[in-house]
Amino acid sequence: xxxxxxxxxxxxxxxxxxxxxxxxxxxxxxxxxxxxxxxxxxxxxxxxxxxxxxxxxxxxxxxxxxxxxxxxxxxxxxxxxxxxxxxxxxxxxxxxxxxxxxxxxxxxxxxxxxxxxxxxxxxxxxxxxxxxxxxxxxxxxxxxxxxxxxxxxxxxxxxxxxxxxxxxxxxxxxxxxxxxxxxxxxxxxxxxxxxxxxxxxxxxxxxxxxxxxxxxxxxxxxxxxxxxxxxxxxxxxxxxxxxxxxxxxxxxxxxxxxxxxxxxxxxxxxxxxxxxxxxxxxxx
Amino acid sequence: xxxxxxxxxxxxxxxxxxxxxxxxxxxxxxxxxxxxxxxxxxxxxxxxxxxxxxxxxxxxxxxxxxxxxxxxxxxxxxxxxxxxxxxxxxxxxxxxxxxxxxxxxxxxxxxxxxxxxxxxxxxxxxxxxxxxxxxxxxxxxxxxxxxxxxxxxxxxxxxxxxxxxxxxxxxxxxxxxxxxxxxxxxxxxxxxxxxxxxxxxxxxxxxxxxxxxxxxxxxxxxxxxxxxxxxxxxxxxxxxxxxxxxxxxxxxxxxxxxxxxxxxxxxxxxxxxxxxxxxxxxxxxxxxxxxxxxxxxxx
Numbered sequence: 001x002x003x004x005x006x007x008x009x010x011x012x013x014x015x016x017x018x019x020x021x022x023x024x025x026x027x028x029x030x031x032x033x034x035x036x037x038x039x040x041x042x043x044x045x046x047x048x049x050x051x052x053x054x055x056x057x058x059x060x061x062x063x064x065x066x067x068x069x070x071x072x073x074x075x076x077x078x079x080x081x082x083x084x085x086x087x088x089x090x091x092x093x094x095x096x097x098x099x100x101x102x103x104x105x106x107x108x109x110x111x112x113x114x115x116x117x118x119x120x121x122x123x124x125x126x127x128x129x130x131x132x133x134x135x136x137x138x139x140x141x142x143x144x145x146x147x148x149x150x151x152x153x154x155x156x157x158x159x160x161x162x163x164x165x166x167x168x169x170x171x172x173x174x175x176x177x178x179x180x181x182x183x184x185x186x187x188x189x190x191x192x193x194x195x196x197x198x199x200x201x202x203x204x205x206x207x208x209x210x211x212x213x214x215x216x217x218x219x220x221x222x223x224x225x226x227x228x229x230x231x232x233x234x235x236x237x238x239x240x241x242x243x244x245x246x247x248x249x250x251x252x253x254x255x256x257x258x259x260x261x262x263x264x265x266x267x268x269x270x271x272x273x274x275x276x277x278x279x280x281x282x283x284x
Numbered sequence: 285x286x287x288x289x290x291x292x293x294x295x296x297x298x299x300x301x302x303x304x305x306x307x308x309x310x311x312x313x314x315x316x317x318x319x320x321x322x323x324x325x326x327x328x329x330x331x332x333x334x335x336x337x338x339x340x341x342x343x344x345x346x347x348x349x350x351x352x353x354x355x356x357x358x359x360x361x362x363x364x365x366x367x368x369x370x371x372x373x374x375x376x377x378x379x380x381x382x383x384x385x386x387x388x389x390x391x392x393x394x395x396x397x398x399x400x401x402x403x404x405x406x407x408x409x410x411x412x413x414x415x416x417x418x419x420x421x422x423x424x425x426x427x428x429x430x431x432x433x434x435x436x437x438x439x440x441x442x443x444x445x446x447x448x449x450x451x452x453x454x455x456x457x458x459x460x461x462x463x464x465x466x467x468x469x470x471x472x473x474x475x476x477x478x479x480x481x482x483x484x485x486x487x488x489x490x491x492x493x494x495x496x497x498x499x500x501x502x503x504x505x506x507x508x509x510x511x512x513x514x515x516x517x518x519x520x521x522x523x524x525x526x527x528x529x530x531x532x533x534x535x536x537x538x539x540x541x542x543x544x545x546x547x548x549x550x551x552x553x554x555x556x557x558x559x560x561x562x563x564x565x566x567x568x569x570x571x572x573x574x575x576x577x578x579x580x581x582x583x
Contacts, residue, residue, distance in 0.1 A: 015377050022374060023391045026456065029406040046414065046421040050429070099299050106295035114303065116577045121310040123569040125517045127541045128562040129313035131320055131555055136313075155309045158302045187294050216399030218520040223546060234401045238524055241405045248409055255405040259398045266397035270390060274464055277396065 037061060037253040044249040060247075064254035070245050074254050076229070077236025080146065081215055084232055088150040089210040092157035096206050097199060099158065100165025101191055105177050115166065122159035130223055137224060144227050152224060153214045160213075161206050164276065168202035169195060201272070208269055209276035212262050233258050314562060321555035328549045339556040349557070351532045352540050355447040359536065360515040362451040363458070367511055368504065370455065371462025376492075378463070379470045389467070392460035400457065404524025407453035411439035440526045446533025450525055454518065462507050469503040470496070509572050513565050537561055 032049060040057040067073030103115050133152065134143060142148030172195060180190045218234040225231045231239075237258045241251045266273050324335045343349050374392055378385055395403065413436070414421035420428050424436040440449035473496060481491045519538040522528075528535035528543075537557050545554025 015380055015382065019374070019377055019382065019388050022370070023388060026391050026395060026460070029403070029410060029456070032410060033406055046409075046412065047419050047425065049409070049421060050426060095302055099302050102295040102299045106291075108292060108295060112577060112580060114299075116573050117311075118302070118306050119573060120569065121306050123513050123565060124310060124314070125513075125538065125558065125561045125565050127517075127519075127538055127554075127558040128317050129309065130542075130558070131545060131551055132313040132316040133309070155305045158306055162302065187291070187298075212397060216401075218399065218401050218523065219542075222523075223542075234399050234520070237405065238401050241401075241408070241524060251405055252409070255402045259402045262397045262399075263394065266394055267390075270393075273397065274393070277393075277461060277464060278468060 033252050033256045033259075036249045037256050039249060041247070041249070044247065046248065060249045060253035061257065063247075063250045064240065064257060068246075068250070071240065071243055072228070072236075074233060074236040074240060074257065077231055077233045078257065080225075080230055080236075081233040084146050084149050084153070085211055085214045088153040088157070088214050089207050091150070091154045092161045092210045093203055093206045095154065095158060096161025096165045097196075097202065098191075099162040100167075100169050100202075101195055103162065104166045104169040105172075105174065105190075105195070106187065115162070118159050118162055120159070121156065122163070126156070126219055130219075134223065144225060144230065146225075146230050149220060149224055149230075149232070152220050153210075153217070156220075157210055157214075160209065164206050164209065165199075165202050168199075168205070172198055201275075204269065204272045205276045208265055208272050211265060212273075215262055317555045317562075318559050320552055321559045323552050325552040325555075326550040330551075335552065339552050342553065343556050343560075348532050348535065348540060349537070352535050352537045355532075355534070356516065356536050359447045359451050359454075359518065360512065362448060363454050363515045364508060364511050366451070366455045367459045367462045368507060370459040371507070372466050372500075374459075374463040375466030375470055376496075378467055389464070392463050394460070395457040396461050398457070400518075400520035401524040403453050403457050404521045404526075407456070408440075408525045411449050411452070413438045413441055440529060440534055443530045443533040446526075446529050447536070450518075450522055450534055453525060454515075454521055457521075458511060458514065462511070465503050465507055466500060469500045473499055505572075509568060512568050516561065516565050516568070 035051075035053055036044065036049065037060050038056055038058070039053040039060070040055070041059055043054060043057075044060075063073070065073045065075050065078075067075075099118075103111055137143040137148050137152070140148075142151055176194050177190055180194050185193065216234060217232070218238070221232045221235045222238075225235060228239075237251075237254050240246050240254045320332075321339055322334055322336065323332045324338075325331045326339075374388075378388060382388065410422045412422045413424050419425070420436060423439075427433055427435045437445060439445055440447075477495055477499075478491055481495050486494070517538055518536060519542065522534055522536060522539050526534040528539060538561060541554050541557040541561065544550045544557060
């Protein structure tokens with residue numbers, strides 16, 4: 001008996017029915033977000049929220065983006081998030097790569113303990129550091145600014161980026177490094193000529209991970225960016241959704257805009273996204 | 285000799301900035317928060333005179349905090365069990381040589397890419413119960429349409445449900461992640477093991493319980509750690525979806541901490557909530573990290 005026939009013993013139809021039912025559950029919010037965003041203001045009614053739109057109307061998106069009577073749109077928040085996320089992602093990736101390189105290929109006494117101590121930083125509830133963080137950022141002149149948020153995301157991104165790169169470099173044979181050492185290469189030379197050229201997949205995984213978590217962060221954003229001019233998109237969307245004068249279809253359109261960049265990354269680089277996720281759960 | 289020294293020092297210098305950053309911004313700050321929780325700093329201007337355990341006494345006597353702790357337990361248990369059950373079910377079914385496996389997998393996993401704020405906004409409207417006068421909305425309306433009207437509830441607007449409705453949205457977001465972890469694990473179990481069990485006369489259900497489930501135990505443990513610390517920290521989702529709710533029925537310690545600290549400027553009180561949160565996460569994480577470290581040392 002082959003593996004194929006063995007695995008097909010479970011009743012096929014039932015399996016597909018369950019899988020499709022769950023797919024419907026996961027897609028349900030997207031369906032509502034999309035159809036509501038595309039409805040005209042005349043069509044929008046909570047009591048007909050599952051009905052398909054009659055035509056394509058982009059009014060809700062326009063209002064969510066540019067704002068309307070009595071409320072701001074989320075366009076400036078969107079760009080704040082871009083200015084915040086891109087530099088923070090790049091810097092964290094570089095730091096993670098250096099740390100991962102040292103902690104996997106240049107181990108010293110106590111380096112594994114040090115690594116574990118670093119890792120603890122990715123699990124802590126950030127509430128337990130917010131009070132001094134605000135004080136220190138204030139003293140550094142970084143409180144309430146985008147550079148301040150970048151700094152915070154880089155610092156608290158160190159554990160996860162180090163973890164992913166360390167595990168990634170662990171798969172590069174140590175013999176390669178040893179051979180280069182014997183040839184007289186320095187620590188920098190080995191990084192530049194041996195490790196770095198192999199690092200692309202690691203960089204992609206880390207950058208996707210950091211891009212997604214920084215883009216989606218709310219706690220740091222709402223604590224550090226009280227000033228509306230620099231608020232990132234999650235805060236902007238929350239303000240939009242928390243306002244009583246903003247129609248719910250505009251909120252749905254705003255949510256869709258906020259979700260779009262990370263969803264696009266997921267769609268086009270899903271494979272790497274998965275790898276980051278699995279790395280984030282340590283190695284089990 | 286010189287070279288050997290350089291070889292030892294340069295790696296340390298390279299990671300020093302990160303090590304210092306974590307030492308200050310994680311460990312130092314945690315220490316400072318712990319210290320603040322024993323002070324009288326309960327107004328805007330800092331006051332570091334010691335208050336002993338007073339902040340903790342006030343906190344444990346506080347009704348909102350008691351409700352929050354209960355909510356957190358309910359949320360964590362529901363969230364963990366549902367994510368593990370759904371994640372395992374989906375992974376197990378997807379492992380049965382399914383046509384369109386990639387598509388299904390992508391659909392189950394995409395909510396992970398979205399922020400809790402987006403999830404909260406969407407689910408706030410999906411679980412908006414509507415009203416008796418105006419009719420049902422959201423999921424309730426869907427139940428009406430397909431003849432399951434008896435399933436209608438007030439969701440998060442009903443204080444008896446409260447946080448459990450938030451758990452539905454959280455499960456929607458995170459269960460696909462568990463699916464991905466289990467699927468990776470199932471793919472790692474060699475077919476020969478199942479085959480051998482069959483030769484010994486085990487039924488498919490017996491194989492599932494006595495071969496597959498035990499082999500996946502490390503993944504279950506990893507999932508519990510990851511989901512557990514997310515559950516204890518849950519904050520954004522509640523902000524966007526419900527707020528503290530009627531009678532604090534949707535409130536959690538993380539939310540209470542932010543309110544106390546940054547709305548009411550009661551810093552010492554907020555620090556005490558943060559410290560309790562940290563201790564709870566620590567109880568979950570520290571043994572796991574210690575275990576991973578030891579396992580690594582053995583390799």
